[in-house]
Amino acid sequence: xxxxxxxxxxxxxxxxxxxxxxxxxxxxxxxxxxxxxxxxxxxxxxxxxxxxxxxxxxxxxxxxxxxxxxxxxxxxxxxxxxxxxxxxxxxxxxxxxxxxxxxxxxxxxxxxxxxxxxxxxxxxxxxxxxxxxxxxxxxx
Amino acid sequence: xxxxxxxxxxxxxxxxxxxxxxxxxxxxxxxxxxxxxxxxxxxxxxxxxxxxxxxxxxxxxxxxxxxxxxxxxxxxxxxxxxxxxxxxxxxxxxxxxxxxxxxxxxxxxxxxxxxxxxxxxxxxxxxxxxxxxxxxxxxx
DNA sequence: TATTGTTATACTCTATAACTATA
DNA sequence: TATAGTTATAGAGTATAACAATA
Numbered sequence: 001x002x003x004x005x006x007x008x009x010x011x012x013x014x015x016x017x018x019x020x021x022x023x024x025x026x027x028x029x030x031x032x033x034x035x036x037x038x039x040x041x042x043x044x045x046x047x048x049x050x051x052x053x054x055x056x057x058x059x060x061x062x063x064x065x066x067x068x069x070x071x072x073x074x075x076x077x078x079x080x081x082x083x084x085x086x087x088x089x090x091x092x093x094x095x096x097x098x099x100x101x102x103x104x105x106x107x108x109x110x111x112x113x114x115x116x117x118x119x120x121x122x123x124x125x126x127x128x129x130x131x132x133x134x135x136x137x138x139x140x
Numbered sequence: 141x142x143x144x145x146x147x148x149x150x151x152x153x154x155x156x157x158x159x160x161x162x163x164x165x166x167x168x169x170x171x172x173x174x175x176x177x178x179x180x181x182x183x184x185x186x187x188x189x190x191x192x193x194x195x196x197x198x199x200x201x202x203x204x205x206x207x208x209x210x211x212x213x214x215x216x217x218x219x220x221x222x223x224x225x226x227x228x229x230x231x232x233x234x235x236x237x238x239x240x241x242x243x244x245x246x247x248x249x250x251x252x253x254x255x256x257x258x259x260x261x262x263x264x265x266x267x268x269x270x271x272x273x274x275x276x277x278x279x280x
Numbered sequence: 281t282a283t284t285g286t287t288a289t290a291c292t293c294t295a296t297a298a299c300t301a302t303a
Numbered sequence: 304t305a306t307a308g309t310t311a312t313a314g315a316g317t318a319t320a321a322c323a324a325t326a
Contacts, residue, residue, distance in 0.1 A: 009264060010252035011245075012271045017160035019278040024154050035316080051284060063317050065286060070315095087284040087325045105151075112150035115277045123273045124149060130270030131152040133263045137255045138159040175293075191307060203294055205309060227302045227307040287322070292315100299310070 017134075027111040031100055035059075036071055040101045043077060043093040050089060076100060157274075167251040171240055175199075176211055180241045183217060183233040190229060216240060 025034070032040065039053055048056075054064035068091060071077045076097035082088035093101070116124060165174070172180065179193055188196075194204035208231060211217040216237035222228035233241070256264060 006253050006256055006264075007249055009268060009271075010249045010256055013160070013256075013267055014164050014248055014252050016271050016274045016278065017157040018164070020153070020157040020274055021161040023278050024158070033316085049284080050286095054285095059316090060318055061285065062287080062319085066316075069286095082284095085284080085326075089285075108154055109147055109150045112154050112277075113146050115280060116146055116150055116153075118280070119273065119276075123276075124146075126266065126269045126273050127153055128149060129266045131149075131156050133259065133266055134156045134160055136259075136263075137252075138156065138163050140255060140258070173293085189307080190309095199293090200295055201308065202296085202310080206293075209309095222307095225303075225307080229308075281326100283326075284324085285322105286324100288320085290318085290320105292317080294315075295313085297311085297313105299308105301306100301308085303304100303306075 013134075024108050024111060028104060028108055031104065032071070032074075032076070036067055037101075037104065039064075039067055039071060040076060040093065040097055041105075043091060044098070044101050047080075047090045047092050049082070050091065053091070071097070153274075164248050164251060168244060168248055171244065172211070172214075172216070176207055177241075177244065179204075179207055179211060180216060180233065180237055181245075183231060184238070184241050187220075187230040187232050189222070190231065193231070211237070 035057070038057055042048055042053065042056065050064050050068055051061060053068070054061045057064065059067075068077060068079070072079055075094055078092045078094050080090045080092060082090055116127075119127075175197070178197055182188055182193060182196065190204050190208055191201060193208070194201045197204065199207075208217060208219070212219055215234055218232045218234050220230045220232060222230055256267075259267075
């Protein structure tokens with residue numbers, strides 16, 4: 001395969017993924033800032049400590065303290081004492097926080113679904129296949 | 141097509157595009173901040189006025205003034221008097237700015253190319269087809 | 281003594297409001 | 304009088320350094 005074709009494909013894949021991400025984000029509700037939503041989304045599956053979140057989101061511990069405090073003041077997350085280590089805190093999503101996350105993700109998916117129903121079944125199959133390939137790409 | 145399958149596909153497409161965007165950005169050089177690079181990338185094709193950039197990037201005129209001034213101080217863009225309207229300024233990429241843009245885009249594409257060469261020709265064809273579909277999706 | 285989290289402080293990016301220059 | 308851009312000022316988000324509590 002010629003190098004220039006590979007470069008063109010690399011550029012196409014990169015750009016179209018960026019555009020999809022931007023469109024989805026733009027269509028989203030803006031109830032909380034992006035960095036705040038990232039924390040809420042992580043807490044959806046299990047409780048995290050502030051330190052874990054800071055490392056995962058690649059921000060400093062003081063920044064995460066601020067973000068978490070803001071979410072706690074709005075009643076979206078709850079700080080609970082760690083059962084075994086008195087230094088740590090466990091962060092849980094409150095019912096209100098959980099509802100906000102599900103509502104926002106649903107809005108994102110709704111926008112994409114509306115685009116997908118307008119495609120042919122063949123085009124949707126192409127996307128299914130491409131998702132599998134791209135998952136492999138980002139896993140590396 | 142069942143609604144739950146459509147929802148699953150919407151979620152898959154959305155998430156994998158977001159992950160690709162994140163990986164590409166993470167691999168990028170960090171010579172300038174993202175919002176600054178966005179301006180440099182726009183100036184690659186033609187000169188823009190500060191007002192046009194503010195509207196395109198969805199930031200306020202004062203914010204764009206600050207961003208442009210920062211880039212100008214670093215010698216990456218140049219402000220030139222508008223030939224017809226004395227109120228406006230035309231912004232041009234300097235040779236240094238142009239080099240920075242091409243270098244960064246090249247780094248992005250290089251990362252993606254390295255992932256693509258590890259795929260089969262069939263997988264690459266799947267991505268080519270998917271790019272065409274997704275371009276249609278984001279155009280709506 | 282090391283680790284987890286917070287407080288203190290400063291810098292950057294952003295915005296609104298007020299101002300200058302030009303049309 | 305309207306428009307393009309800048310300056311003034313303030314509000315978020317981030318970081319590093321210093322501190323408190325616990326292991």
